[in-house]
Amino acid sequence: xxxxxxxxxxxxxxxxxxxxxxxxxxxxxxxxxxxxxxxxxxxxxxxxxxx
Amino acid sequence: xxxxxxxxxxxxxxxxxxxxxxxxxxxxxxxxxxxxxxxxxxxxxxxxxxxxxxxxxxxxxxxxxxxxxxxxxxxxxxxxxxxxxxxxxxxxxxxxxxxxxxxxxxxxxxxxxxxxxxxxxxxxxxxxxxxxxxxxxxxxxxxxxxxxxxxxxxxxxxxxxxxxxxxxxxxxxxxxxxxxxxxxxxxxxxxxxxxxxxxxxxxxxxxxxxxxxxxxxxxxxxxxxxxxxxxxxxxxxxxxxxxxxxxxxxxxxxxxxxxxxxxxxxxxxxxxxxxxxxxxxxxxxxx
Numbered sequence: 001x002x003x004x005x006x007x008x009x010x011x012x013x014x015x016x017x018x019x020x021x022x023x024x025x026x027x028x029x030x031x032x033x034x035x036x037x038x039x040x041x042x043x044x045x046x047x048x049x050x051x
Numbered sequence: 052x053x054x055x056x057x058x059x060x061x062x063x064x065x066x067x068x069x070x071x072x073x074x075x076x077x078x079x080x081x082x083x084x085x086x087x088x089x090x091x092x093x094x095x096x097x098x099x100x101x102x103x104x105x106x107x108x109x110x111x112x113x114x115x116x117x118x119x120x121x122x123x124x125x126x127x128x129x130x131x132x133x134x135x136x137x138x139x140x141x142x143x144x145x146x147x148x149x150x151x152x153x154x155x156x157x158x159x160x161x162x163x164x165x166x167x168x169x170x171x172x173x174x175x176x177x178x179x180x181x182x183x184x185x186x187x188x189x190x191x192x193x194x195x196x197x198x199x200x201x202x203x204x205x206x207x208x209x210x211x212x213x214x215x216x217x218x219x220x221x222x223x224x225x226x227x228x229x230x231x232x233x234x235x236x237x238x239x240x241x242x243x244x245x246x247x248x249x250x251x252x253x254x255x256x257x258x259x260x261x262x263x264x265x266x267x268x269x270x271x272x273x274x275x276x277x278x279x280x281x282x283x284x285x286x287x288x289x290x291x292x293x294x295x296x297x298x299x300x301x302x303x304x305x306x307x308x309x310x311x312x313x314x315x316x317x318x319x320x321x322x323x324x325x326x327x328x329x330x331x332x333x334x335x336x337x338x
Contacts, residue, residue, distance in 0.1 A: 027076040028140040029096050029159055032125035033180035033193045035201050036151035038281025040308050040330045043230075043322055046276030047315045051257030 076118070080135025083210030087163050090245035090264040093211045094159040094188060095139045095224050095286055096203070097329055100152075102127060102143035104304060104326040109141070111303045112296070113222030113288065117141070120187065133222045154329040156286040157193065158227050159203035160245050161211050165190045168204050168244050172196070175240055196240055198232045198282040204244070214267070219289050219336055226287035226334060230275040234260050237272050237282075245269075255316070287320070287334040296333040297321035 099105040106129065109115045113133060120130040120140065127143040147153055162168035165183050169192050173179070176197035183192040189208040195201050219225040231237035238249045238260050247262040247269065260272040275282060290296035293311040301307055304326035311321045319335040 027078070027137050028120045028128055028130050028187050029094055029191050029203065029205065030120075030125055030128040030140060030142045030186060031096070031157075031181040031184075031191060031193055031203065032098060032142060032144045032153075033155075033157060033201055033203075034144070034147065034153055035155075035180050035195060036147065036153055037155050037328065037330070038283065039279070040322070040324060040328075042277060042279035042281075043330075044309045045279070047309055047312065049257060049274065049276045050316050050320070051255045051259045051273055 076120070076130060076137060077135070078137075078209075081137065081216045082213050083207075083216070084213045085210060087161050087206065088211040088213070088264065089161055089163055090247050090262065090269050091161050091211060091267075092158040092224070092227050092270065093161045093205055093207060094203075096157045096159070097139060097141045097154070097325075098144055098157055099141060099154045099325070099327045099329060100144060100146050101154075101327040102129070102141060105141050105329075108300075108303045108305060108325045109139075112300060113138075115139075115222065133220075136216060136223075138223055152328045154325070154327040155201070156284075156329055156331055157201060157203050158224075158284055158286060159188075159191060159205040162204050162206060162245065165192050165204050165206045168192075169194065171243055172204075172240075175243055177240070196237070196282075198237060200229055200231070200237075200282045200284050202284055221289050221291055221336060223289050224286055225289040225336070226332075227270040228285045228287065228332070229270070229272045230280055230283055230285065231272050232275060232282050234258070234272050234274050238262070241270075241272070283330075285322075285330065285332050287332040289336045290333045291336060293319065293321040293333045293335050297323055300325070300333070 115131040117129040120128045129141040131139045172194045177194040180193040180195050180201050189206050191205045193203045250261045252259050262270045297307050300323040305323050307323050309322035311318045321333045324330050
């Protein structure tokens with residue numbers, strides 16, 4: 001009986017590890033667009049035009 | 052035989068529950084629309100060259116917690132949570148060889164069909180920033196619009212987070228706004244991509260263009276404050292006090308680009324960068 005219980009635990013751990021590792025989830029994107037940003041410092045000029 | 056049945060049953064239970072509980076994100080605090088909310092920004096990614104610094108900064112700014120997420124194709128990726136809602140993603144990227152900085156916030160607009168929206172965008176003068184592909188959330192792409200602003204397109208496979216889930220609150224993304232070279236051209240382009248209704252309002256002595264979806268304000272377009280500003284999409288985060296939040300950003304390694312002042316939208320916003328140079332707007336929540 002104890003041997004059977006061990007088998008169950010072993011398979012459970014193995015199956016959980018396998019499935020969790022293979023689960024990609026379903027949240028987030030994660031694309032690198034790699035496009036350079038401009039100089040944000042220029043935004044401080046003309047602030048009265050932020051309607 | 053009994054042992055075999057027990058093992059089979061156990062395996063079946065684990066198979067059906069692992070991705071929705073321990074292995075996948077916990078979406079219990081979020082609700083999703085049954086149909087795509089075309090034109091709504093449904094996700095925001097920070098692209099950063101310094102993930103550790105970003106993690107510390109946004110945890111300190113907004114109280115976000117982070118989970119490692121699988122499914123991102125372009126590097127190490129953290130999903131940020133505020134309470135029981137996923138609010139953004141943080142993607143680690145390598146620096147460009149030419150040394151030009153690429154850290155930025157990138158909003159993803161819901162479109163019914165990413166490939167079709169991409170085709171329309173390219174036909175109207177946009178170029179590809181990231182080609183269409185399938186990732187964790189669904190199908191996505193990113194474009195550089197005809198004026199040079201970068202924006203993402205997404206078709207979620209689990210539905211779009213509804214307006215109750217994304218309601219304005221401190222520490223959440225609350226608005227998106229383009230600083231455009233030509234507001235009329237920009238509105239026409241985004242109408243083509245997102246199917247928006249376009250409305251121009253006069254406020255504080257100037258014209259502000261609203262992009263709406265079924266009467267709901269989804270984003271804004273404003274003429275850039277001067278000709279040296281590269282057209283871009285700004286991501287606004289809700290705060291109680293922009294001045295206090297800007298000071299906090301500075302203390303956490305960021306920098307203040309535009310300090311709050313009466314001349315800047317009546318003191319309701321501050322423009323800052325995080326430690327790696329990604330720009331964000333700290334926007335006072337309406338009371």
